[in-house]
Amino acid sequence: MLQDTTSAAGGLEIGGILFPGIDQADFTGPFEVLSRLPNSQFHILARHLTPVRDGKGLVLIPEERFSDAPQMDLLLVPGGSGVNAVMQDAETLEFLRRQAVIARYVLSVCTGALVLGAAGLLKGHRATTHWASFHLLEYFGAIPTNARVVIDRKIVSTAGVTAGYDGALRVAALLRGELVAQEIQLFLEYSPEPPFNSGTPETAPPEVLRSTRDGLAPLLAERLKIIKHITTHKI
Amino acid sequence: MLQDTTSAAGGLEIGGILFPGIDQADFTGPFEVLSRLPNSQFHILARHLTPVRDGKGLVLIPEERFSDAPQMDLLLVPGGSGVNAVMQDAETLEFLRRQAVIARYVLSVCTGALVLGAAGLLKGHRATTHWASFHLLEYFGAIPTNARVVIDRKIVSTAGVTAGYDGALRVAALLRGELVAQEIQLFLEYSPEPPFNSGTPETAPPEVLRSTRDGLAPLLAERLKIIKHITTHKI
Numbered sequence: 001m002l003q004d005t006t007s008a009a010g011g012l013e014i015g016g017i018l019f020p021g022i023d024q025a026d027f028t029g030p031f032e033v034l035s036r037l038p039n040s041q042f043h044i045l046a047r048h049l050t051p052v053r054d055g056k057g058l059v060l061i062p063e064e065r066f067s068d069a070p071q072m073d074l075l076l077v078p079g080g081s082g083v084n085a086v087m088q089d090a091e092t093l094e095f096l097r098r099q100a101v102i103a104r105y106v107l108s109v110c111t112g113a114l115v116l117g118a119a120g121l122l123k124g125h126r127a128t129t130h131w132a133s134f135h136l137l138e139y140f141g142a143i144p145t146n147a148r149v150v151i152d153r154k155i156v157s158t159a160g161v162t163a164g165y166d167g168a169l170r171v172a173a174l175l176r177g178e179l180v181a182q183e184i185q186l187f188l189e190y191s192p193e194p195p196f197n198s199g200t201p202e203t204a205p206p207e208v209l210r211s212t213r214d215g216l217a218p219l220l221a222e223r224l225k226i227i228k229h230i231t232t233h234k235i
Numbered sequence: 236m237l238q239d240t241t242s243a244a245g246g247l248e249i250g251g252i253l254f255p256g257i258d259q260a261d262f263t264g265p266f267e268v269l270s271r272l273p274n275s276q277f278h279i280l281a282r283h284l285t286p287v288r289d290g291k292g293l294v295l296i297p298e299e300r301f302s303d304a305p306q307m308d309l310l311l312v313p314g315g316s317g318v319n320a321v322m323q324d325a326e327t328l329e330f331l332r333r334q335a336v337i338a339r340y341v342l343s344v345c346t347g348a349l350v351l352g353a354a355g356l357l358k359g360h361r362a363t364t365h366w367a368s369f370h371l372l373e374y375f376g377a378i379p380t381n382a383r384v385v386i387d388r389k390i391v392s393t394a395g396v397t398a399g400y401d402g403a404l405r406v407a408a409l410l411r412g413e414l415v416a417q418e419i420q421l422f423l424e425y426s427p428e429p430p431f432n433s434g435t436p437e438t439a440p441p442e443v444l445r446s447t448r449d450g451l452a453p454l455l456a457e458r459l460k461i462i463k464h465i466t467t468h469k470i
Contacts, residue, residue, distance in 0.1 A: 024263055028264075031293055042292065044294075059279075059295070060295065161267065161422070169429065178431065179443060181431060182439060182443045183447045185430075187450075187451075188260070189394045189395030189435065190427075191397075191434025191438065192425075192427040193384070196413065199421060200424065208414060211414075212421045215418075
């Protein structure tokens, strides 16, 4: 992995967005990594400054409105059930488009990739997302790529939820070098020992895959309908 | 791993505590797992309802005071630089002692173990904590045990920060069975691919270990002083 040495000189502006129905771990995992980058500032961004409730009830507080945010070097876009609404929110999509022109990296975690897609940022880019939404990438003109972290030019996308750690460490290394990323990994004692081999649809027991898919079916049906609508009508 | 079948009938009360200077990932990782347990309620607890700022600036909102909390079946105790103060906070320690009598499990993540130690809950128990604080466990009469997750009777302790995922999934399986834990693991796509082999002091490059240790030295010197004081004077 090569360090992007053009960055070493200046301070980094890093922004992460919050929205209602976010999956908090898509944000908090990468925050844990990226907020430790030397010579950088992490901006916790949202449309409004109203506290934001995650899909399971954890409340996070945004600190800066999109409209007040400076240009970011790195923008973190998490996912969660709330992306169904965010994909249709013109203000958020416009903010992402504007930031992405100059940002050095845009990091989507989990279904945050669908928000990038809705903003038109995945066209012709290899990308990944949560396994259950993987089939939706193609609607945005992305090149669906089944990997835990996919880096294509400035778009870095990761698989579901916990893949945010792997993506954030990769980006940390790109921005500040491998030694810095390794220090962060050591501090976070990131030497995982998952107790089961159930972390992907390929390795999970069939009954586990079936029940998990069944649980997600209504959300995904709604999501497909929304994506078909917005990709046809170009909001 | 055996399921604790006595639990299958009733709803689970799960509580996690917040405090200033928490390392938010110690809380948010296990929250991500445990808030998905069926037939359960997750209580976000703190001394006061004042928003709590984590060591890197993320603000989380407690929803219930210690004094209003019902008896928990599972109590999550995160760590962070703020444990230096929490180890000396009589109200928090008393809350933990009282809850631990009846709770089926107490799960410490990272230096949350030191808070359990200060509450007297580690005496004669095998336990682990963040690698940089591992040498401090013995002051509390614990049996320091170098593993990612240590389960000794009702005390479940994990290594640093990201080990909370492994510990929470183990507890999820104990409380609700392996199929449920595997479903959660699949939903979270927890099939980690750390980009470097730097997640433990044994595997990190020597210069990475040295600089990370140096960065933590002042906090640890203060911590040792506090622990010597409280274990001598029995607060």
